[in-house]
Amino acid sequence: MRLTTGTRIAALAAATALLASACSGGGDDAGSDDGGSAAGPVELTFWTWTPNMEKVVDLWNSEHPDITVTVNKQDGGDPAITKLLTAIKAGSGAPDIMQAEYQKIPQLVSSDALADLAGSLGDDVAGQFTDGVWDAVTLGSDAVYAVPQDSGPMQFYYRADIFEKLGIDVPTTWDEYADAARKVHEADPKAYLGTFSANDAGWFSGITQQAGASWYGIDGDAWSVDIDSEATTKVAEYWGGLVEEGVIDNKPMYTPEWNAGLNDGTQVGWLSAIWAPGVLAGNAADTAGKWEMAPMPQWDADAPATGAWGGSATAVTSQSEHPEQAAEFITWLNTDPEAVQALVDETGIYPADVPASTEALTDPPEFFSNQPDFYEVAAQTAQTVQPFTYGPNINVAYSAYNDEFAKATKAKTADAFVDAVDAMQQITLDDLKNQGFNVSE
Amino acid sequence: MTTTTAAPPGGRAARAAAPSARATGPSTSGRRRLAPWGFLAPAIVLFVLFLALPIGYALYLSFRTEKVSGLGLGSGSRTEVWAGLSNYAAALGDPEFLASVGRVALYGVIVVPTMLGLALLFALLLDSRRARARTFSRTSIFLPYAVPAVISSLLWGFLYLPGVSPFYDLFERFGWDVPSLFDGDLVMFAVANIAVWGGTGFNMIVIYTALKSVPSELYEAAELDGASQVAVALRIKIPIVTPSIIMTAVFSMIATLQVFAEPTTLRPLSNAISTTWTPLMKVYRDAFTRGDLYSAAATSVIIALATFVLSFGFLRLVQSRAFASEK
Numbered sequence: 001m002r003l004t005t006g007t008r009i010a011a012l013a014a015a016t017a018l019l020a021s022a023c024s025g026g027g028d029d030a031g032s033d034d035g036g037s038a039a040g041p042v043e044l045t046f047w048t049w050t051p052n053m054e055k056v057v058d059l060w061n062s063e064h065p066d067i068t069v070t071v072n073k074q075d076g077g078d079p080a081i082t083k084l085l086t087a088i089k090a091g092s093g094a095p096d097i098m099q100a101e102y103q104k105i106p107q108l109v110s111s112d113a114l115a116d117l118a119g120s121l122g123d124d125v126a127g128q129f130t131d132g133v134w135d136a137v138t139l140g141s142d143a144v145y146a147v148p149q150d151s152g153p154m155q156f157y158y159r160a161d162i163f164e165k166l167g168i169d170v171p172t173t174w175d176e177y178a179d180a181a182r183k184v185h186e187a188d189p190k191a192y193l194g195t196f197s198a199n200d201a202g203w204f205s206g207i208t209q210q211a212g213a214s215w216y217g218i219d220g221d222a223w224s225v226d227i228d229s230e231a232t233t234k235v236a237e238y239w240g241g242l243v244e245e246g247v248i249d250n251k252p253m254y255t256p257e258w259n260a261g262l263n264d265g266t267q268v269g270w271l272s273a274i275w276a277p278g279v280l281a282g283n284a285a286d287t288a289g290k291w292e293m294a295p296m297p298q299w300d301a302d303a304p305a306t307g308a309w310g311g312s313a314t315a316v317t318s319q320s321e322h323p324e325q326a327a328e329f330i331t332w333l334n335t336d337p338e339a340v341q342a343l344v345d346e347t348g349i350y351p352a353d354v355p356a357s358t359e360a361l362t363d364p365p366e367f368f369s370n371q372p373d374f375y376e377v378a379a380q381t382a383q384t385v386q387p388f389t390y391g392p393n394i395n396v397a398y399s400a401y402n403d404e405f406a407k408a409t410k411a412k413t414a415d416a417f418v419d420a421v422d423a424m425q426q427i428t429l430d431d432l433k434n435q436g437f438n439v440s441e
Numbered sequence: 442m443t444t445t446t447a448a449p450p451g452g453r454a455a456r457a458a459a460p461s462a463r464a465t466g467p468s469t470s471g472r473r474r475l476a477p478w479g480f481l482a483p484a485i486v487l488f489v490l491f492l493a494l495p496i497g498y499a500l501y502l503s504f505r506t507e508k509v510s511g512l513g514l515g516s517g518s519r520t521e522v523w524a525g526l527s528n529y530a531a532a533l534g535d536p537e538f539l540a541s542v543g544r545v546a547l548y549g550v551i552v553v554p555t556m557l558g559l560a561l562l563f564a565l566l567l568d569s570r571r572a573r574a575r576t577f578s579r580t581s582i583f584l585p586y587a588v589p590a591v592i593s594s595l596l597w598g599f600l601y602l603p604g605v606s607p608f609y610d611l612f613e614r615f616g617w618d619v620p621s622l623f624d625g626d627l628v629m630f631a632v633a634n635i636a637v638w639g640g641t642g643f644n645m646i647v648i649y650t651a652l653k654s655v656p657s658e659l660y661e662a663a664e665l666d667g668a669s670q671v672a673v674a675l676r677i678k679i680p681i682v683t684p685s686i687i688m689t690a691v692f693s694m695i696a697t698l699q700v701f702a703e704p705t706t707l708r709p710l711s712n713a714i715s716t717t718w719t720p721l722m723k724v725y726r727d728a729f730t731r732g733d734l735y736s737a738a739a740t741s742v743i744i745a746l747a748t749f750v751l752s753f754g755f756l757r758l759v760q761s762r763a764f765a766s767e768k
Contacts (some may be wrong), residue, residue: 082729110513111732139514198712221511251623255710257604266604392513399730403537403715410625410713431731436508 042067042325045095047084048314049074052346059342060332067325069097077101077312081108088113088318096320097330100146101312102136103202103390103398106216108315109145110392115316116143120327128335128353132387137313140218140389146313147330148352149343152273153382154206154306157280158193159268160292160370170294177297178242184268185247193269195249195258196239198405201398202309203253207271208232209307209388211299215428216391222440223391223432228425233418234299240417243409250409259283271296273309274350274378277365289370295381306381308388311352350378393431400427503528503739528739537717538740544629545719549697551633552640557689559637560644564682565674567645568652579649583642590639594706597635602710623711631711635703640696644689651685652678687759691752698748701725720744 046057046069054071061068072095074080081104087093088111100108108114121144126134129148137146156177158170163180166187171177181193197203205215213231217224242248249267251257261267262284270276280291296306314330316323333339340356343349348365351357364374371377391397404420404427432439506524513519532538563582567575585593601622603609612619622631655678663673679686701721708714716730717723720740728737 078730085732106514107732109515110509110518112515112517112519141514143515199709218512223512250712252709252712255602256599257602257710260604392509393731395730395732399716399726403717406712406715435513436510437513438511 041065042322044069044097044320044322044326044329045072046070046097046099046329047072047074047080047095048099049076049080050099050347050349055346056333056339056342059339060329064329067322067329069329074099077104084108084113084317085111092319094317094319096317096322096326098315098317099149099312100315101310102133102148102308103205103394105137105145105313105315106139106390106392107395109139112318114145115318115320115323115326116145117147117316117323117327118142118144120316120324121147121331125331125335128355130352130354130382130385132308132385133311133352135387136390146315147327147334148311148313149334150275150311150349151352151382151385152206152275152308152310152350153378153385154210154271154273154296154309155276155378155381156294156296157270157272157276157291158294159265159287159290161290162191162265162268170292171297172295173301174238174297174299178238178247180269181242181247182245188266191266191268192247192249192261194271195251195253195267196243196409197252198250198402198409199252199254201401203271204235204401204405205388206273206307206309207296208235209386210296210305211235212305212386214386214388215394215397216389218389219440222438224440225391225425225429225432227397227428228421232421236417236421237414240408240414243417244413246412250412263287273311274382275310275348277367278348281365281367288367291368292371293368293374293377295377295384304381304384305386306384308385311350313352350382391428391432392437393428393435396431397424397428400424499738499741502735503742506735507733524735528736529743531736532740532743535723537715538720538723541717541720541723545698545700548629548633548636548700548719549694551629552636552697553690553693555633556637556640556693557644557686559641560689561648561679561682561686563641563645564648564652565678567649568678569670569674571670579646582645585639586642588639590635590702591706593635593639594703597631597638598707598710601631601707623707623713625713628707628711628713632700632703632707632714636696636700640693644693647689648682648685651682655681687756691755694755695748695752698744698751 044067046053048071057069057071074083077100080099084094084098085108094113098114100114105114125147126144130151133148133151137148138144156171162184163170166183168180168183169176171180177193184191184193205213208215208231211231211234213226213229213235215225215227215232217226239248243250249261258267262270262280263286265287270280272279276293281288295304298304314334316326316330320326333343334351335353335356337356337359340351340353341360343351344357344360351360358379361375361378364371368374401420401424404423405417408416408420429439429441504524504526505521506528507519508522510518510520563578566572567579572578588596600606600608603621609619620627622628659677660673663677668676699721700719704714704718705722705725708716708718716726721744724737724740724744727733727740
């Protein structure tokens with residue numbers, strides 16, 4: 001027990017709020033020292049959680065003495081967004097440049113946190129990216145809220161050695177995946193082909209994206225919520241069935257237990273995204289050379305499709321005093337061949353810029369040196385990422401996923417999985433209406 | 442001799458005369474009236490700045506809300522408006538909130554009696570005459586309290602995960618099929634265990650300290666009457682330390698209502714802990730995941746009121762018995 005008093009809870013919650021609003025009066029003096037005047041270099045701050053980003057930024061700084069960028073390391077996607085939104089509410093304290101995951105962009109735009117770059121970017125920037133990725137930074141409007149940095153097309157990662165030992169072929173359809181899951185679990189009751197995690201909403205939205213779902217839509221001047229579409233329901237029913245049958249694990253990913261499973265071969269496969277080699281190398285270093293990557297199992301083998309899990313863009317915040325210079329920097333960072341090559345070499349991301357990434361990605365990641373065509377397969381899958389629209393309260397939809405699927409994995413029935421999808425739809429829709437958004441039904 | 446005895450009164454008179462002489466002018470009397478406020482000022486300023494104002498602001502926020510217009514994109518699409526009691530109505534009508542209150546109540550029913558029972562037992566054992574290695578035992582029972590809740594939750598979390606836990610390794614060797622504490626309703630015990638492990642030591646020290654102040658004549662008298670150690674514990678020690686037990690009970694109840702760190706740290710390890718598992722987790726989710734400070738403020742006010750009512754209600758209930766001797 002800890003010696004705190006009841007009133008202090010309220011005080012703490014309020015103190016946070018107080019700090020947020022009490023500073024709002026001081027917004028004007030925020031950027032006055034770092035060069036409202038033309039003299040001296042423009043100084044920009046950049047919030048990012050990508051490891052080694054500072055090495056790429058050093059390249060820029062050495063070539064551009066008039067625009068100095070300082071990297072400020074963040075914990076990760078969610079905490080960085082929370083901090084940014086607090087700074088936006090407070091009226092000061094936000095960086096000039098911000099890394100933002102694609103699914104967070106509508107929420108950030110809705111909170112007026114991002115600057116519209118449409119007038120600051122060159123005409124050729126849009127052509128560097130696939131339509132799906134570009135849509136995610138424009139929200140289908142004439143505005144441009146960020147420049148895409150990396151994308152996370154999903155693939156299927158599996159232990160090739162175990163597949164060979166058990167005589168299992170790489171599944172190309174979801175029916176085959178289910179059969180493979182049964183075989184893996186039959187051969188070793190402790191082993192699973194994968195896990196259904198109630199903690200990873202981004203993973204779930206990715207596999208529903210593959211099936212053709214798009215959780216939100218914009219009809220004219222109103223949002224629509226379409227989480228309980230046929231596609232999402234089909235996916236939930238499929239996974240609920242596998243969990244009910246007991247052939248798929250239902251523990252969360254990214255736990256010490258899951259890591260142990262990757263190491264000792266009881267997690268035989270992982271439906272993940274292009275950044276998986278980094279995670280596998282970090283969590284199961286001893287299994288190097290035993291994994292291979294294949295396209296996702298398909299719902300319709302004739303129309304290959306995949307979803308995206310992760311990936312982020314670089315945005316300029318609405319508090320930046322130098323949006324022009326910031327736009328120049330983020331364009332360089334994400335489309336200049338030298339910069340993209342450095343991003344690949346130093347940070348290990350999968351760049352969203354199509355021409356530059358084809359040039360930069362030739363050799364497979366070290367962990368997958370046994371699969372020389374790694375990036376060829378990746379490039380093919382990246383072409384098949386399905387369109388998907390994120391909405392302004394995706395955070396609510398994601399936390400509803402956590403709570404509702406926690407209940408469903410407890411019940412372990414396909415029906416409970418479908419109910420969870422319905423509950424997510426209801427919670428997300430209610431919240432959107434409650435906040436006052438125009439919503440069409 | 443006479444000079445030494447005469448000196449103190451003279452000195453005292455001189456010292457007493459000085460301030461009254463100084464207090465004759467009007468400005469000095471005003472200064473005198475202000476003096477206590479001067480001394481109190483730091484405390485008052487700190488209290489107002491860091492307690493009263495934030496509470497007031499939280500109350501204010503709890504009656505406000507933010508409305509979005511249209512698609513909610515672009516600047517100026519959000520405005521703050523009065524919400525009346527709607528944040529309170531929403532919190533009290535939210536089944537997730539009510540469920541979290543239910544969970545915390547059950548958690549309290551498990552944790553408070555277990556923790557205080559153990560603390561009292563350990564305190565009595567340490568205080569008994571036959572106890573050996575007292576300092577060592579006392580320190581080792583108290584030590585878990587010094588481990589921050591986040592660290593202890595991580596440690597216990599690893600021990601709970603069947604895939605990496607040495608306990609489950611042992612269970613398997615014995616052929617026992619022990620269910621995972623992270624599945625379903627058992628997670629309540631997983632969290633409660635951490636609280637009991639961490640809190641027993643502190644409460645034991647409080648009760649043990651009270652036991653140490655019991656006058657030894659009472660024990661001698663009891664011994665003369667032929668009372669056993671158990672009888673001494675039940676008839677003398679426990680009644681005398683009852684006020685300490687009540688105090689630890691109140692603190693434990695408050696801590697129970699505020700449980701946050703343990704389930705939040707365990708959440709990524711288990712599907713069974715939702716984002717609103719306890720009331721404070723709901724406050725955190727509303728404020729930081731949903732960005733809705735207004736609902737979070739309303740829920741905070743409700744929790745603060747409930748804590749207040751429960752603590753004072755409990756005190757009133759037991760006061761007549763526990764503090765009867767002091768009246």
